[in-house]
Amino acid sequence: MSQFTHSVKVPTQYKVTAKILKAAIEKQKSIKSLIFEEKHARVRSLQAVLKHYSDNRGAIDSAIEETGLLKDNPNLDSALAKVLVTELIFGRGQLNGESRPVQTVRLYKDRLQEVIKGAGFEKKEPNPRYVRINTNLLSIADALEYLAGEEWRRKELDPDISYADFLAAVRTLEEDEFIVDLNVEGVLIFHHKSRNFWACHDFVFSKKFILQNKATCLAAELLAPPPGSTVLDMCAAPGMKTLHICNVMQNQGRIYAVEQARDRYKALCDITEEAGCQIVTPMIADVLTIGPQQCPDVEYILVDPSCSGNGMQGRISVCDEQKDDKRLFKLAGLQIKILCHAMKSFPNVKRIVYCTCSLWKEENEQVVQRCLQLNPSFKMLNGKKALRNKWQNVGDKEYAKIGKNCLYCLPDHDLTDGIFLAMFERISEDDQN
Structure with missing residues (x-):
């Protein structure tokens, strides 16, 4: 040397x-x-x-x-x-x-x-870059026309393509290609090497394009409030899902967006204002104190509470992540409180979507199971069916009548962040009787 x-x-x-x-x-x-x-x-x-x-x-x-x-x-x-x-x-x-x-x-x-x-180790390629069109500021047609002018090639797919073939097409994207997503309108998928391009793009800074992982877009897709609805986003900051719900509603109706932490509340206010969300009412409050007096006529609720976050692919871990049972117990307790509050406190609610960025059953199937036990006036809807059966990963079937109706986004399979989703619908009085 x-x-x-x-x-x-x-x-x-x-x-x-x-x-x-x-x-x-x-x-x-x-x-x-x-x-x-x-x-x-x-x-x-x-x-x-x-x-x-x-x-x-x-x-x-x-x-x-x-x-x-x-x-x-x-x-x-x-x-x-x-x-x-x-x-x-x-x-x-x-x-x-x-x-x-x-x-x-x-x-x-x-x-x-x-x-x-x-040793058979291979470099782990990042998942693709997802870009969602903010239709408050830019139509889908104009977005596609703009990309064509920038010499991005759209990879055309058969409208009846299976989910497995769709994933294969995503895996074989070339660096100058993109695909229109199969499950969520307005989501575009690019090769992972386009990340630097999008990180500095003017349309991203102006909020015409939103860098949002596809998995988190499924929450608004499943909630599906029609234009003119009244929605409550119970744990709204930083506001990406709130903005997407606004797009789904075509900026018509009302969204109450609640956040307890002051710094996160400011981030929520900033993004909804910059993104042209005219129907969002940001609220700084403990969501467990919010009821129909503060948020009247709520029909649709998104419950996206604090969780362990172990499904997020952007996280950087340099030590083996150990399952912390005590922390999961505390998180699940809060998650049950919030979801039960959504079910009990809003008499006009028709549909609730529960979402976590966790892959632990303690925060997912077990929370769903407990809340259904405590709230027999609600039933689960089939998430896979809501996506026209163009999905594969569901919950643990050991949870009777629950697992098969839940959805999981699994990073290595679905090429997204790890997300869990469950849909609930109020049972009519006739059905209850």
């Missing part, structure tokens, strides 16, 4: 990323909050490297161990090694600068790749 120049410093970006990774591993701190604290760092670059490490942690750690990178170079910081290997093998494919750690890792590139390939 004597040929290395000792005086050349490691690029700041690598040092800062390694510092964050080390704190996250040793102190069990949130990577999101650690990145936020780095005021002067290029946040997008930090997130990209740490997300690559999160997605491929097993392969990276094994390759470092198998090649003897740290054993042969005891002065090489472990966290920095992980960052450099991540960038070299799973990120940009090259390293900046001529510092000693950078040159050391470059020397191991071929061996690292051999170990990863030999």
